[in-house]
Amino acid sequence: MTLPLGVLKSGRVRFNPPLPAQKVQAIKQLGMGVLNKLYLRFDEAFWPDDVDWLEYLGDQRGQWAEWVSLARTMGQPVLLGFNAATLGREIESWSDQKIVASAMRTLRNMFGADIPEPMAYQITRWASDPFAGGSYSYYAVGSSPVMRNHLAAPLGQRVHFAGEATHREYFGTAHGAFLSGVRVAREIE
Numbered sequence: 022m023t024l025p026l027g028v029l030k031s032g033r034v035r036f037n038p039p040l041p042a043q044k045v046q047a048i049k050q051l052g053m054g055v056l057n058k059l060y061l062r063f064d065e066a067f068w069p070d071d072v073d074w075l076e077y078l079g080d081q082r083g084q085w086a087e088w089v090s091l092a093r094t095m096g097q098p099v100l101l102g103f104n105a106a107t108l109g110r111e112i113e114s115w116s117d118q119k120i121v122a123s124a125m126r127t128l129r130n131m132f133g134a135d136i137p138e139p140m141a142y143q144i145t146r147w148a149s150d151p152f153a154g155g156s157y158s159y160y161a162v163g164s165s166p167v168m169r170n171h172l173a174a175p176l177g178q179r180v181h182f183a184g185e186a187t188h189r190e191y192f193g194t195a196h197g198a199f200l201s202g203v204r205v206a207r208e209i210e
């Protein structure tokens with residue numbers, strides 16, 4: 022069972038018999054965070070193309086603060102903007118047009134009023150994705166590492182639990198998810 026913590030939290034998947042209390046508590050108290058991306062493709066790069074990361078300190082804390090340029094590494098005139106946590110969650114309810122316009126206002130503050138409109142965009146909405154319910158897990162206030170062990174504990178010899186949220190050291194990562202799968206493979210050997 023490798024359902025994301027966000028899916029387990031949603032209650033959309035029901036277990037019969039119900040999950041043990043410690044597992045239910047872990048699902049409730051560990052947090053599922055949000056990190057969303059907006060990719061903007063332009064005709065050509067109008068930003069410095071010899072750096073990968075562009076940081077912005079605007080008047081709205083954390084909003085469009087972090088950008089990655091794909092110009093140097095991939096030779097593509099593409100900018101990737103991030104929004105995390107509360108704002109990342111909030112903008113999921115915005116229309117695509119509103120998200121792109123908000124990002125463009127920030128880019129105009131950074132690079133000047135005359136930069137062009139993007140030719141194309143891609144937007145993620147991880148929190149509203151019914152198969153994700155967020156981006157990756159974190160320690161919410163009131164949670165603790167032992168809760169990841171409770172989440173990872175098998176139900177008898179039948180149902181085994183893997184996925185990033187079950188890894189105590191490398192939660193929130195691809196390698197944490199992979200290593201949790203290795204652990205389960207050993208459990209059922």
Ligand SMILES: Cc1cc2nc3c(=O)[nH]c(=O)nc-3n(C[C@H](O)[C@H](O)[C@H](O)COP(=O)(O)OP(=O)(O)OC[C@H]3O[C@@H](n4cnc5c(N)ncnc54)[C@H](O)[C@@H]3O)c2cc1C
Pocket residue numbers: 023024025028034056057058147151152153155156157183184185186192193194195196198
């Ligand atoms: C924006 C972003 C950036 C990231 N950056 C990094 C990074 O730089 N480095 C890094 O190591 N990690 C990064 N991660 C985290 C990494 O992607 C995850 O930790 C990892 O993919 C989790 O793997 P998983 O197998 O636990 O879950 P998932 O990859 O989410 O797999 C769960 C699977 O369950 C399926 N599923 C969901 N609900 C159901 C259902 N009801 N029935 C059947 N199937 C279902 C889903 O479709 C999905 O295929 C990032 C994640 C995000 C969102």
